[in-house]
Amino acid sequence: MHVVYAYLRNQFKQSESGFMQLIWVHVLCFLLLFLFNTGCYICGYEERIPWFHTQLTFPSLYPFLLERPWAIVTYSFVHKGLVDLFWDICLLYIFGQRIRATVRSKHILRLYSLGQIMGAIVFFILYQFSPPFKGMVAHLTGPSAAIYAIMVAVCVLMPSLRLYCFFFSLPLKYIVIVLLIIALMHLPTQDAGYYLAQLGGGLVGYIYARLCKNDLDLNPSFFSLHRGCKPKMSVRVTKQ
Secondary structure, three states, rough: OOHHHHHHHHHHOOOHHHHHHHHHHHHHHHHHHHHHHHHHHHHHHOOOHHHHHHHHHEEOOOOHHHHHOOOHHHHOOOOOOOOHHHHHHHHHHHHHHOOOOOOOOHHHHHHHHHHHHHHHHHHHHHHHOOOOOOOOOOOOOHHHHHHHHHHHHHHHHHOOEEEOOEEEEHHHHHHHHHHHHHHHHHOOOHHHHHHHHHHHHHHHHHHHHHHOOOOOOHHHHEEEEEEEOOOOOOOOOOOO
16 A cells, blocks of 8 residues: 555656546546445445535536535546446547647646536537427536546647557557547437537647647747747847
């Protein structure tokens, strides 16, 4: 146990391991929720499990959002099951370690947060104004919107990047394109809010990457010191 604690502490102290910090936060949140659910079940408080789960997920209706505004942050750390957690971690690891070579660690966390917020916003707008979904009760969970922001940003910044698996390699941008097409194809379904959140996150990733690639340094604290973006340099001439 001491070794595990020391390893986790070291990961969170390192300034260049943002994607690993995200992975461990997701794992720890999943374990804590599992322990909470197990404890409630053993102690006979099963009715508390769905209530607590609802407090962490992002609601589709305005009155519920006023009751739990923190859900815009917590929803992405709630997973439906172990399989969903596994795939989310895999995608974070595959794309997170690539973007670390392009930008600083804190920009990964900011990109994750922007995708997370945008996914919640477009999900909320859909259930407020779209006639087929207006007034429906739904809850958004999982980090898909944030992960799509990271995936699209990586593919825009490094379009030639390839994923090597056993005896073949595949361009990562083709994988992301297929995932985006799948999300588009699910828009005319009852799960449109979930997939629209993914597309919203992807849009954030694209805008972020294009700003970096075109060297539009609108905010020095946000876009400075990118390895994938050439920072503007000033030259001072002194007379002797």
